[in-house]
Amino acid sequence: MIKRLFIIVIGLLIAIPCIYAQKPKKQMYTPAAPVQEKYKVDTRIDNMSYWRRMASLGLVPVAPDVKPPQAKYTGSQLTGRSVTSEDSPDVPVTTETSTQSENSIFVSPLNNQNLLQSNNSTPWPVSGIYGANDFLSTDAGASWGGEIQGAGGENSGDPTTAIGLNGWYYVGYIHSSGGQGISYSTDQGQNWTPVLVAPSPGGWGTLLDKNHMWIDNSPTSPYEGNLYDAWTDFGGSNDTEIEISRSTNEGLNWSPAVNISSAINAGSHNQGVNINTGPDGEVYVIWAVYDGWPTDETAIAMAKSLDGGATYQTATRIISDIRGIRTTGVSKSMRVNSFPTMTVDISNSANRGTLYITWANVGVPGINTGNDIDIYMSKSTDQGDTWSAPVQVNESTPGQGKQHYFPWITSDPANGNLSVIYYDDRNVASNQCEAYVSNSTDGGASWEDMKVSDVSFTPQSIPGLADMYFGDYLAISARDRWVFPAWTDNRSGYAMTYVSPFQTGPPPNQPYVIYNNNVLNDASGNNNGLLDFGESVQFDVTMENIGDLPATAVEVILTTDSPYATITDNTEQFGDFAVGEVKTMPLAYAVDVDAAIPDGESIVFTLTATDAVDSTFISNFLIEAHAPALMAGSITIDDAAGNGNGRLDAGETATLKISTYNPG
Numbered sequence: 001m002i003k004r005l006f007i008i009v010i011g012l013l014i015a016i017p018c019i020y021a022q023k024p025k026k027q028m029y030t031p032a033a034p035v036q037e038k039y040k041v042d043t044r045i046d047n048m049s050y051w052r053r054m055a056s057l058g059l060v061p062v063a064p065d066v067k068p069p070q071a072k073y074t075g076s077q078l079t080g081r082s083v084t085s086e087d088s089p090d091v092p093v094t095t096e097t098s099t100q101s102e103n104s105i106f107v108s109p110l111n112n113q114n115l116l117q118s119n120n121s122t123p124w125p126v127s128g129i130y131g132a133n134d135f136l137s138t139d140a141g142a143s144w145g146g147e148i149q150g151a152g153g154e155n156s157g158d159p160t161t162a163i164g165l166n167g168w169y170y171v172g173y174i175h176s177s178g179g180q181g182i183s184y185s186t187d188q189g190q191n192w193t194p195v196l197v198a199p200s201p202g203g204w205g206t207l208l209d210k211n212h213m214w215i216d217n218s219p220t221s222p223y224e225g226n227l228y229d230a231w232t233d234f235g236g237s238n239d240t241e242i243e244i245s246r247s248t249n250e251g252l253n254w255s256p257a258v259n260i261s262s263a264i265n266a267g268s269h270n271q272g273v274n275i276n277t278g279p280d281g282e283v284y285v286i287w288a289v290y291d292g293w294p295t296d297e298t299a300i301a302m303a304k305s306l307d308g309g310a311t312y313q314t315a316t317r318i319i320s321d322i323r324g325i326r327t328t329g330v331s332k333s334m335r336v337n338s339f340p341t342m343t344v345d346i347s348n349s350a351n352r353g354t355l356y357i358t359w360a361n362v363g364v365p366g367i368n369t370g371n372d373i374d375i376y377m378s379k380s381t382d383q384g385d386t387w388s389a390p391v392q393v394n395e396s397t398p399g400q401g402k403q404h405y406f407p408w409i410t411s412d413p414a415n416g417n418l419s420v421i422y423y424d425d426r427n428v429a430s431n432q433c434e435a436y437v438s439n440s441t442d443g444g445a446s447w448e449d450m451k452v453s454d455v456s457f458t459p460q461s462i463p464g465l466a467d468m469y470f471g472d473y474l475a476i477s478a479r480d481r482w483v484f485p486a487w488t489d490n491r492s493g494y495a496m497t498y499v500s501p502f503q504t505g506p507p508p509n510q511p512y513v514i515y516n517n518n519v520l521n522d523a524s525g526n527n528n529g530l531l532d533f534g535e536s537v538q539f540d541v542t543m544e545n546i547g548d549l550p551a552t553a554v555e556v557i558l559t560t561d562s563p564y565a566t567i568t569d570n571t572e573q574f575g576d577f578a579v580g581e582v583k584t585m586p587l588a589y590a591v592d593v594d595a596a597i598p599d600g601e602s603i604v605f606t607l608t609a610t611d612a613v614d615s616t617f618i619s620n621f622l623i624e625a626h627a628p629a630l631m632a633g634s635i636t637i638d639d640a641a642g643n644g645n646g647r648l649d650a651g652e653t654a655t656l657k658i659s660t661y662n663p664g
Contacts, residue, residue: 044269044293045209045234046337047174048102048120049129049156051466063461063469065125071455071491074427074434076500077561077604079620080450081514081546082417082439084481084505086606086618090454090498091142093117093135093486097124098148099462100497101471103486104132106161107479109217109413113140116189117486118159118171119497120471121148126464132159132173136189141484141501152183152192162215164225170251172213172229175200180208180231184251197229197245197254206235208243210339210472214275216308217413218346221281223308227251230260230273230285238262240269242287246309260285260303260312267291270301272339279346279353283309284384286342286357288324289317297324297338300357302384318357318387319378323368325360330373330403331430332423333460334470336360341408341473349416351443355380358393358420360405365390371401375422377409377444393420393438395449402426404436406474414480417441417504421452421476421485427602428456435487437476439504452500457489470495481505505546512547513554513577513609514619521587531603533627534595536568542584543609545577552576553612558589560605564597564625574609599629599664629664 041054055062076089093100100119108114115137121130131154135146156174163169169189175181178200183192198208211231216223230244242261245254261270268290275285283305288297299322303315324338340359345351356379363370375393380386394404407422417439424436435453440446459470475486486499506512518539522528525535541558545551554574558567569590574583602622609617635658639645642652 042205042234044271044290045207046271046472047156047158047207047209048465048469049131049174050207050209051469052129055466061467063463063465063467065463066460067493068460068490069458071457071489073455074451074602075604076454077606077620078450078452078502079604079622080439080448081516081544081619082441082448082504083450083502084507085502086620088452088500088502090500091144093119093144093497093499094146094148096148098122099124099126099495101462101469101488101495102157102159102473103471103475103488103497104159104161105475105477105484105486105499106163107477107482107484108163109165109479110167112479112482114138114163114188115141115484116161116163116169116171117144117475117497117499118151118161119488120157120159121150122465124494126462129154129157131155131157131176132171134169134171134189134192140482141499146189152194155181158209158211160211160213162213162227164215164250165217165219166225166250168250170213170215170227172211174208174211178207180211180229180245182213182229182251195251195254198243198257201233201236203235208232208236209234210271210273212274214277216277216281218277218279218281220279221277223281225250226281226308228275228283228309229254230275232269232271232273240266242270242273242285242303244285244309244312258312261287261301261315263315264289264301264317268293268295272337274340274342276342276344276355278344278383281308282306282383284342284344284355286318286340288337288339294327296326296328296362297322297359300340300359304384318384319365319390321368322359322365323362325362325373325405328362330405332433332458333431333468335468335472336405337472339473343409343411343418345411345416346413347411347416351416353381353383354443355384356409356411356418356444358407358409360407360422361390370399372398373403373405374398375404375407375420375438377420379444391444393447394422394424394436395438395447396426408474408476410476410478410483412478412481412483412504416443417478418444419476419478419483419485419504421474421487423474423487432456432458435474435485435489435500437483437485441504452485452502453487453489453498454500455489455491457491460490462495481507506548508548510547510615511545511549511551511577511611513543513545513551513574513611513617515607515621516542516544516582518542518621520623531593531623531625533593533597533625535593537591537593538587539589539591540584540586541572541588541607542582543574543577543607544582545579548579550576550578551611551615554609556607556609558605558607560603562603564594564601565603566592566594568592593625597625597627599625599627601625627664628662630660630662633659633661
């Protein structure tokens with residue numbers, strides 16, 4: 001009996017693998033293999049987790065493990081009349097080995113030193129996805145705590161943040177199921193509770209994508225504290241449309257999602273939603289319209305609610321005839337988009353209630369041609385019924401083929417000042433960029449640019465994630481003159497988030513004398529009006545009192561940290577300034593330029609103004625230096641004394657002719 005049982009067991013051990021081998025096995029799809037229609041990649045979806053899943057299935061390439069080129073330190077000093085911070089070193093939000101991309105940041109309405117920052121986070125090297133995490137600062141971004149893991153647990157990323165007047169912190173994200181979720185914290189981010197906002201549409205490749213969450217923090221709003229969460233439904237009952245849900249009880253419960261975009265009749269889909277609220281609780285929701293696919297963005301649409309999100313008016317195309325960059329792309333190794341961003345002035349300024357929208361456009365909107373990508377802004381003073389002609393935000397000269405993209409705009413709730421963050425390549429090679437911020441203190445009538453990143457860097461795919469992924473948006477938030485831009489760069493060798501806090505000016509109830517303009521005088525050199533190598537130059541300098549009180553007996557001292565500039569006359573007496581007075585001192589300062597200065601080197605000069613009561617006002621300005629930059633070109637081998645074949649052969653005596661050129 002035992003022998004017979006033993007023979008049966010042996011037989012089964014042999015038979016089972018044979019039977020299993022006959023079963024059809026589930027195959028992993030690869031790009032070279034035919035893929036069933038239902039399993040094809042939906043290239044409209046713009047979510048990191050979705051694309052990593054597609055890469056893990058072999059449906060799209062995985063970004064290779066390639067170390068990025070070394071970043072170049074370009075300085076942390078800030079230049080501009082709109083800021084009172086003269087220096088703002090970049091601060092990483094974590095020192096833990098991880099990657100961060102797609103940033104969101106929010107300043108507490110109760111204390112502008114308290115910040116909540118979230119980004120798409122992964123281990124490094126990439127072995128999984130944590131999702132939208134939580135980083136916390138209580139000292140205006142000088143230091144950070146928090147965690148690289150997802151807020152309230154792992155999720156599928158696409159972070160968005162908010163802090164309410166109740167002191168609660170919120171992080172929104174795509175739920176791990178493909179639906180929408182948020183996590184809230186009642187103790188400033190120490191503990192998090194996750195909440196499902198909307199379930200997944202269900203099925204292969206379906207997703208509630210590219211979400212944005214916002215909170216009504218206007219003290220005059222009857223709906224103060226309402227939370228709004230919106231997204232694009234891919235694959236559900238409202239396929240390709242914008243859906244929105246609201247919470248009227250601090251995020252604990254959420255209303256059923258409603259479709260607010262169907263009247264747009266997009267040729268392909270609606271995507272890149274952005275929400276903001278007005279001073280009286282108006283809810284404004286905007287997004288990009290795709291009238292074909294694959295194409296660039298063709299219009300910006302909006303739906304609004306005047307009853308706290310209970311109902312929405314019919315959506316309309318508010319800005320038409322644009323050309324975004326979704327398929328045109330940039331000269332960097334990363335995917336891009338022109339999802340619009342919006343802010344509403346809820347301050348008591350003259351622009352209270354004004355809506356502002358920004359986006360990246362190929363050429364001038366309406367013409368939509370050329371090799372420039374610039375940031376444009378349009379505003380509305382009548383609750384979005386009419387919109388101004390688009391104006392360029394970045395100050396770069398058109399026609400130079402420069403690229404500025406991924407704008408995010410914020411309005412300071414205390415004073416209405418505007419700030420826009422974006423990537424910018426005006427000073428670097430076409431495959432590199434820096435982070436810039438443009439500020440406006442006059443409701444977007446004029447703008448002033450300044451570099452905020454301490455380095456120039458080379459964006460490239462994050463190894464281990466889907467190819468071309470380096471994040472899809474940047475972040476900025478402001479309150480009571482403090483501004484907090486946040487972005488991703490790879491200076492450390494992998495993608496990380498940095499914040500560069502600064503303060504705008506002027507402070508109230510005091511004078512504020514700062515730099516306005518300069519004119520370079522190089523009559524003792526080549527007299528071309530430029531700062532050239534080996535020259536001795538002088539500056540006419542203009543100062544302006546932008547404060548609300550007069551200044552007396554103002555002395556201004558010029559300094560620089562540059563090793564290529566020696567200041568030979570550094571002090572000038574400017575005297576008294578009335579409020580708003582602009583004063584120019586001719587030949588105020590003198591500088592010797594080193595003969596070895598590199599071509600294109602930017603020298604930052606600092607002006608320290610001191611008045612009769614020892615109030616000090618510091619401002620910076622920047623001048624680009626010019627010098628030869630000899631480069632080697634082609635090499636020609638003259639071997640006429642040998643076999644004359646134009647190659648350097650064994651035993652030959654030849655002349656090498658090397659052409660040189662000077663791009664400096």
